[in-house]
Amino acid sequence: MQAKELIHLENISKSFDGELVLDELDLTIRENEFLTLLGPSGCGKSTTLRILGGFILPDKGRVIFDGQDITNTPPNKRNLNTVFQKYSLFPHMNVEDNIAFGLRIAGKSDAYIKDKIKYALKLVNLDGFEKRSPLLLSGGQQQRIAIARAIVNEPRVLLLDEPLGALDLKLRQDMQYELIRLKNELGITFVYVTHDQEEALTMSDTVVVMNQGYIQQMGTPEDIYNEPENAFVADFIGDSNIIDGIMIRDRKVEILGVTFDCVDTGFGEYKPVDVVIRPEDVVLLDPGKGSMDGVVSHIIFKGVHYEMEVTAGGFDWLVQSTVGHPVGTPVGIWVDPYNIQIMNKPESDDEKAVGVEE
Amino acid sequence: MTKRKMLAGPYLVWAAGFIILPLFMILLYGFTSEDGGFTFSNIAAIADPIHLSALGQSIVIAAGSTVISLLVSYPLAYILSKRTSGKTSTVIMMFILPMWINFMLRVLALQMILANTGILNGILGFFGLEPLHILYSRKAILIGMTYDYLPFMILPLYNAMCKIDRDLVDAAADLGAGRFIIFSKVILPLSMPGVISGIIMVFIPSISEFAIADILGGSKILLIGNVIEQEFNLTNNWNLGSGLSLVLMLFIFGSMAVMNKTDADQEGQLLW
Ligand SMILES: Nc1ncnc2c1ncn2[C@@H]1O[C@H](COP(=O)(O)OP(=O)(O)O)[C@@H](O)[C@H]1O
Ligand SMILES: [Mg+2]
Numbered sequence: 001m002q003a004k005e006l007i008h009l010e011n012i013s014k015s016f017d018g019e020l021v022l023d024e025l026d027l028t029i030r031e032n033e034f035l036t037l038l039g040p041s042g043c044g045k046s047t048t049l050r051i052l053g054g055f056i057l058p059d060k061g062r063v064i065f066d067g068q069d070i071t072n073t074p075p076n077k078r079n080l081n082t083v084f085q086k087y088s089l090f091p092h093m094n095v096e097d098n099i100a101f102g103l104r105i106a107g108k109s110d111a112y113i114k115d116k117i118k119y120a121l122k123l124v125n126l127d128g129f130e131k132r133s134p135l136l137l138s139g140g141q142q143q144r145i146a147i148a149r150a151i152v153n154e155p156r157v158l159l160l161d162e163p164l165g166a167l168d169l170k171l172r173q174d175m176q177y178e179l180i181r182l183k184n185e186l187g188i189t190f191v192y193v194t195h196d197q198e199e200a201l202t203m204s205d206t207v208v209v210m211n212q213g214y215i216q217q218m219g220t221p222e223d224i225y226n227e228p229e230n231a232f233v234a235d236f237i238g239d240s241n242i243i244d245g246i247m248i249r250d251r252k253v254e255i256l257g258v259t260f261d262c263v264d265t266g267f268g269e270y271k272p273v274d275v276v277i278r279p280e281d282v283v284l285l286d287p288g289k290g291s292m293d294g295v296v297s298h299i300i301f302k303g304v305h306y307e308m309e310v311t312a313g314g315f316d317w318l319v320q321s322t323v324g325h326p327v328g329t330p331v332g333i334w335v336d337p338y339n340i341q342i343m344n345k346p347e348s349d350d351e352k353a354v355g356v357e358e
Numbered sequence: 359m360t361k362r363k364m365l366a367g368p369y370l371v372w373a374a375g376f377i378i379l380p381l382f383m384i385l386l387y388g389f390t391s392e393d394g395g396f397t398f399s400n401i402a403a404i405a406d407p408i409h410l411s412a413l414g415q416s417i418v419i420a421a422g423s424t425v426i427s428l429l430v431s432y433p434l435a436y437i438l439s440k441r442t443s444g445k446t447s448t449v450i451m452m453f454i455l456p457m458w459i460n461f462m463l464r465v466l467a468l469q470m471i472l473a474n475t476g477i478l479n480g481i482l483g484f485f486g487l488e489p490l491h492i493l494y495s496r497k498a499i500l501i502g503m504t505y506d507y508l509p510f511m512i513l514p515l516y517n518a519m520c521k522i523d524r525d526l527v528d529a530a531a532d533l534g535a536g537r538f539i540i541f542s543k544v545i546l547p548l549s550m551p552g553v554i555s556g557i558i559m560v561f562i563p564s565i566s567e568f569a570i571a572d573i574l575g576g577s578k579i580l581l582i583g584n585v586i587e588q589e590f591n592l593t594n595n596w597n598l599g600s601g602l603s604l605v606l607m608l609f610i611f612g613s614m615a616v617m618n619k620t621d622a623d624q625e626g627q628l629l630w
Binding site for chain 2: 053054055074075076081082084085086088089090091092101102105106149150153
């Protein structure tokens with residue numbers, strides 16, 4: 001059974017200087033969900049989050065929070081807190097005063113505030129940092145303080161705008177696990193913004209892929225990865241081979257002049273389609289043993305696997321395999337029918353951005 | 359000498375000739391009597407009731423014009439810093455533009471405006487109001503100084519407020535702060551460097567001012583700047599003039615030290 005609906009962004013539109021940034025965006029966020037808005041830079045993720053936080057008003061549409069219309073409620077009256085992209089800690093206050101900021105406004109007692117600060121600092125693994133100046137903390141530490149400052153107010157929803165963007169890779173991975181732990185410990189809803197697909201797939205219960213102000217696809221990380229609904233999602237989520245193909249009939253698709261078996265049906269006959277094949281799903285065999293033959297044209301070692309480029313049928317296939325072949329090796333290419341993903345071609349540029357409506 | 363040091367040469371000469379040497383001469387004059395012997399009497403002369411009262415007047419008027427400038431500039435700078443439209447620079451220009459006009463011309467213009475039969479009273483008369491007798495009073499000096507040094511208050515304030523990250527304001531609102539708390543807990547403390555620069559930039563030139571007092575005060579009000587000027591130009595007592603200058607300088611350094619202590623970011627020094 002799905003959890004109760006907590007937030008509904010109802011047909012939100014927003015323009016800046018005549019430029020449409022969000023177009024009739026409709027999004028439901030459920031209680032205790034870790035929902036991630038994922039998309040390339042400039043697609044409107046932050047704008048969506050800022051509308052949720054109350055920092056900008058939508059031109060059209062409504063924001064419903066727990067059944068109530070909060071579209072015009074100012075940020076200081078909303079039961080959600082934000083962790084800003086640049087942390088935005090108050091530079092003239094120490095860590096303690098930063099964390100206490102919201103609690104003091106709410107008129108909590110000194111004893112309560114003291115307890116809360118202690119609890120929050122422990123939660124983000126920064127015990128004993130009360131008296132430090134945020135200016136002297138590392139990016140990762142500032143990040144944690146920003147989270148502590150938000151969660152002591154016990155919001156029902158925490159909004160996070162690319163909170164790990166400024167951190168280096170190792171720290172980013174550590175923080176990903178911390179955020180998941182935090183979310184589970186607090187039992188609140190997280191709305192998370194990132195342009196990093198790996199981050200989105202790692203942490204989220206639900207991923208919302210956005211492009212140019214439209215929702216492209218919404219689903220679990222597995223859904224998004226395994227069954228991208230259009231070429232944009234396929235391209236954005238992980239590396240993909242996206243090839244023009246023709247659906248000859250059900251379960252038969254012609255790619256680069258060769259007919260492959262697949263499992264998709266209902267596309268009609270001799271219909272142009274986009275075919276998506278993940279690089280780890282391309283199997284390399286001896287020449288003549290696969291569906292088509294090619295030659296390895298490029299190889300790099302990536303640690304866990306090799307990444308190769310195989311030229312076959314005039315297309316450079318991206319292939320990942322634990323077995324590497326030197327450049328120039330002739331190989332055969334084979335793909336399991338289950339791993340061939342067929343998608344309708346967008347009929348216009350507009351549709352390219354809109355993608356498939358749910 | 360390296361090439362870079364050579365480049366500094368002309369400035370060193372300039373600094374030596376126009377800063378170090380005059381300072382040294384003032385020190386020399388200040389601590390000697392007219393016959394050339396060493397003395398403290400020129401410094402001690404500040405205790406003379408006339409000099410003390412002039413210093414007192416200077417402090418009161420300089421402080422007054424600083425406070426008025428601050429009260430006028432702060433809201434203006436705040437409003438301007440919040441706007442992102444192109445009109446902001448026009449408004450800022452309007453306040454800076456008078457700075458490009460010769461200082462004397464501006465003071466003389468004010469004299470004509472404030473005179474008993476001047477423009478201000480003309481306008482008041484037109485509306486059937488009683489004329490004001492402002493010229494040749496402390497009020498006139500105060501108005502003149504405030505008008506002259508206002509841009510030096512607005513600019514550092516505006517700069518400091520522009521530097522305040524908008525996200526900090528959003529963050530405060532996000533944590534439940536209304537307008538008043540946002541102002542008192544975020545905007546005000548973060549604009550303090552600008553406040554301090556502004557105070558220094560207005561208070562220090564005001565306290566040694568004498569031309570405005572001459573023209574708008576009609577020589578009725580004696581400021582410490584007037585006393586010093588007269589010792590140099592009228593009485594030709596350079597020793598006394600230098601001695602009083604040293605006292606004033608000490609006073610200025612003292613107040614700057616106090617302000618800078620409060621100014622964590624040292625922004626005031628940057629502007630100096
Ligand atoms: N305050 C603003 N004024 C004008 N344009 C804006 C403003 N905020 C965002 N935009 C524009 O809206 C688009 C979406 O921005 P944003 O939501 O920040 O994207 P994202 O967070 O996905 O990178 C961008 O083209 C950006 O330039
Ligand atoms: Mg953004």
